[in-house]
Amino acid sequence: MGLLVLLLLLLAFLMPGVAIPVPPALRALSNLHLSTKFTSRPSAVTKYSKYSIHYLKQKVDHFGFKNDKHFNQRYLIADQHWKKEGGSILFYTGNEGDIIWFCNNTGFMWDVAEELKAMLVFAEHRYYGQSLPFGANSFKDSRHMNFLTSEQALADFAELIKHLKKTIPAAKNQPFIAVGGSYGGMLAAWFRMKYPHMVVGALAASAPIWQFEDMVPCGVFMEIVTADFRRSSPNCSKSIRKSWDAIHRLTRNSTGLNLVSEALHLCTSLKNSQDVQHLKDWIAETWVNLAMVDYPYESNFLQPLPAWPIKVVCQHFKNPNVSDTELLQNIFSALNVYYNYSGQAKCLNMSETSTSSLGSMGWSYQQW
Amino acid sequence: MGLLVLLLLLLAFLMPGVAIPVPPALRALSNLHLSTKFTSRPSAVTKYSKYSIHYLKQKVDHFGFKNDKHFNQRYLIADQHWKKEGGSILFYTGNEGDIIWFCNNTGFMWDVAEELKAMLVFAEHRYYGQSLPFGANSFKDSRHMNFLTSEQALADFAELIKHLKKTIPAAKNQPFIAVGGSYGGMLAAWFRMKYPHMVVGALAASAPIWQFEDMVPCGVFMEIVTADFRRSSPNCSKSIRKSWDAIHRLTRNSTGLNLVSEALHLCTSLKNSQDVQHLKDWIAETWVNLAMVDYPYESNFLQPLPAWPIKVVCQHFKNPNVSDTELLQNIFSALNVYYNYSGQAKCLNMSETSTSSLGSMGWSYQQW
16 A cells, blocks of 8 residues: 555465575566566556466365365466476466456566466456356355355365366476465465465465454554555545544535535435445545555556546645535545546446455455 | 384474574474383373363364354363473374373373473364264264364364463463374374464374375285284284185184184174174274284283284284184184283174274264
8 A cells, every 4th residue: 555565475485394495486586677666557458368268176165075066166377478398387366356357457477477487377266256156146145155265265276276287287397376465465375374385485465464353453454544645645634534524514414415415426315324324434445445556557456547546636635624515525526536537437336436346245254 | 013113204394484493392302312122111101190171162163154153172281391481382183082092192292291391282183082063963964074174173273272372371482392193193294284383393103194095005004014914924914814715714604604703702693794794804903903003012002912912913823824713713812912911801892993982983984
């Protein structure tokens, strides 16, 4: 968050055996020729498009014997730069969304493929995208949701790597390296810990591996989000802090509810205090998302956005000491940066905060 | 098997981080002053008796959220030699039986406790002894048996270590070392691999960690058993090999069935060819057990036995070229070494091959 915070945890040294030399592929990964200055997106989108789609039959339950059902896990392979001699395999440990979307948004792997002579594998996480253990019934009830755990997902990855080593002979003795971001970065790190014989290392980007109860103070995440806006301009974070009370004051009666609905161009008008709470939650999540995708180049991950989108948002929050209605107008302008960079939006839809490629059904369950 | 085959796999080097020095407790473990010549059991049985019994509330399912049931896992603590300063914790990863029985038969831990200033913890494996996830219903059907896996057992151990570190402050920063034998040795090794942050090392004794399909030829185990008897005397293994046909010839009719039943002093007479097959399986399992407990001192693990019991058994198999009835008599004498060393047995019971402390219900399920 904030500047380009790409937390790289190179877990190569969790290897069995002391003083085993770092494999060449991992050494190469550490010495990659990456520019540290980004003014534009470093990789052209077009080069991501060449992958083949595959499916592997996976057990629904890796840890018990009673449920003997199976499902198809989707995975993608891009082998344009792969070399059978001296090559390596970068294995993306899929997280909470459609794997094709992650594949198209993980430029790092595509950027380094040629240098590492690497095959790229993108494995979809169970209960996301097309990898649904019980098809349309996957989210029906707790019985069907029971197999949505990180442990089961890691076991899927292990089975997939076993399958690849078996069916692609030249890959058998090549180093596999787990790569993931965010929750997927946690998975990459955990995969290296739990299956140390399957990958020689793991690269965990932006992975909050310690963000658990009793490990970090529970308010830390939101403090960092606030700091990102404050760093852009102290008046920006102050304006946002003031905005909650302003919304509260403006929505005390039905006239106010209509006024706010119109000022924010909401697709569905606010009807009551419950809707107002929903509005506040939605706006807060928008600022959180902006902190997560505050890339230094134009991008299209959660939404199409300009470079440094927080800077652009904060252009609209220069003065915190304005009237409530003026602040409301500023909120609308700021929300527009996130929801209407393309200029196509007719109204703002409170039921969405990001791309539908993220699997909200599974993620709501995993997070809470 | 055979001589004192105590396969020690010191898995200390599966540690995160290269070139981390071996912790003092593990160094001490490698340098222990153990005699290599045993003429009598190295530890007096009496010294094993001082332990306290505890229970920890464990989740029935560590890998899903649907089943929120709990059960009490039993564990034992012996802390006579434990020192809060510079001490360590030896953690026995319980296997397929009553934990008190294992506690009383794991002399190694008691022998080294003083030198390592160690607390001894013996954790019972779920579905064995008193640690039954569903009480009397634990083996009722596949729904109840579903949580009997090594993965769940390892997770129990991890929760127990977390609990001990939390509730025994002086133990928090002391090194934990996993110790186990046989299947429990596999668990100790796997525990070090899957939970590298919880134990600084593992000692896996007599642990067939590679004995899986496609990893070792499937006949290897029985070949080693045969070799143990052959090493005692080639005539011994030859006699046993001949005995199967002899039994077959002797049990062709009802007279023969009675004759064999009487000669072997069976508690229940043989009635048909199915009983004869059962007899052969029972005798074969007896030889297998003898190979597993061929200790160089008098012992009482699976059964009360003399030192080097295979040598004693083979005293009765000196000549393979005897008549079928004479060979039958020799089999009886040999079986007596295993089933009647105490001289108390009135007849030989084909429904038992070892102590009832082993959990046959769970083990039959885990093995097949």
